[in-house]
Amino acid sequence: MDDDIILNEVATRVVPMICLFGVYIIFNGHLSPGGGFAGGTVIGVAMVLFSLVFGLRATFAMVPENLLILLTSLGPLWYAVTGLVGVFRGVGFLANANAGINLGAPGSLFSAGLIPVITFGVGISVAITVTILFVILVEAD
Amino acid sequence: MKPRHLMLLALPLVLVIALPMLMVVATMPTYGEVNPTFNYVIEHYNAHALEETGATNVVTGIILDYRAYDTLIETTVLFTGTIGVLLALKSVPRRRGDLSGRRHNP
Numbered sequence: 508m509d510d511d512i513i514l515n516e517v518a519t520r521v522v523p524m525i526c527l528f529g530v531y532i533i534f535n536g537h538l539s540p541g542g543g544f545a546g547g548t549v550i551g552v553a554m555v556l557f558s559l560v561f562g563l564r565a566t567f568a569m570v571p572e573n574l575l576i577l578l579t580s581l582g583p584l585w586y587a588v589t590g591l592v593g594v595f596r597g598v599g600f601l602a603n604a605n606a607g608i609n610l611g612a613p614g615s616l617f618s619a620g621l622i623p624v625i626t627f628g629v630g631i632s633v634a635i636t637v638t639i640l641f642v643i644l645v646e647a648d
Numbered sequence: 649m650k651p652r653h654l655m656l657l658a659l660p661l662v663l664v665i666a667l668p669m670l671m672v673v674a675t676m677p678t679y680g681e682v683n684p685t686f687n688y689v690i691e692h693y694n695a696h697a698l699e700e701t702g703a704t705n706v707v708t709g710i711i712l713d714y715r716a717y718d719t720l721i722e723t724t725v726l727f728t729g730t731i732g733v734l735l736a737l738k739s740v741p742r743r744r745g746d747l748s749g750r751r752h753n754p
Contacts, residue, residue, distance in 0.1 A: 537703035542711075576738075579730050583723045590720065601716035603701060610702030619702035622712045629712075629723055636726045640733055647737040 518560040525553035533630035537619040543629025550630070551637025558642060566642060575639050582632020589624050 529549035536542030558566040593602030603620045604610055611618035693710055701709035711719050 537705055537708045537712075539705060540707070542705070542708050576734065579727060579734075583720070583727045586720050586723050590716070601720065603713050603716075613698055613702055614704050619709070619713075622701065622703050622708060625712050625716070625719075626708070629719065632723045632726055636730050639730055643733055643737050 514560050518556060522553050522557050525556070526550055529553065529630075529634070533626055534616065534623060536626040537622045538614060538616070543626040544633050546626075547630040547633025548637060550634040551641075554634070554638040555641045558645070563642065563646060570638075572642070575635065575642070578631070578635045579639060582628050582630075582635065585628030585631065586625055589621055589628065592621065 529546045531546075532541035532549060533543055533546030536546065554566070554570075557569075590601035592608075593599055593606040596602070596606040598605045603622065606621075608620040610620050613619075617623070693706065693714065697706045697709040697714075698704065701713040703709035703713070
């Protein structure tokens, strides 16, 4: 597939844009429609497009397979460790405002306490899941 | 045990599982009914989500603050699915002394 000029050029320009849009959706999850699941899916789809156009070899050159497998557990781990903040503050697991965290001004990027942090973990988890499912299924074929 | 006997065993099991579900469905409000017993949570979320979670997106405020446990388990569902696919499709290179006799892809 390396010889298709149109496909290569379009993918080279589109994949970074899709990734950027996914990051935007993730980090605006507490301000506008979106969030970890939607943004993570967008990033995962960008990775699927990349591996469709440039092949599995180029994908693994960018993100090694072992790293991908390792990153699978990062999302839930990030989420659970963030939940421990409430435990160390003396209130319940996954507490946000009750843990005494400053919620900030509603509508600004750094607001809503731990919600953007958790959204980041969910986004990582979903993006890695979409990527690894596609990559492993293609590889096993 | 013959398959026929297994089916006889399955019948009480289905009844035990299905009866509580049907009882739950029976207590659900009819569609469109304004019953305060089932609506106070929605009203509380609509009125207090912004001040209690700080998120202008109320949906995010609900799923990541009020229902954070639910979303955590949802994330582990994704994790479990990935691990299942990896276990089923990814062959681990075996050591030389392994006598299990299984072939593996290089």
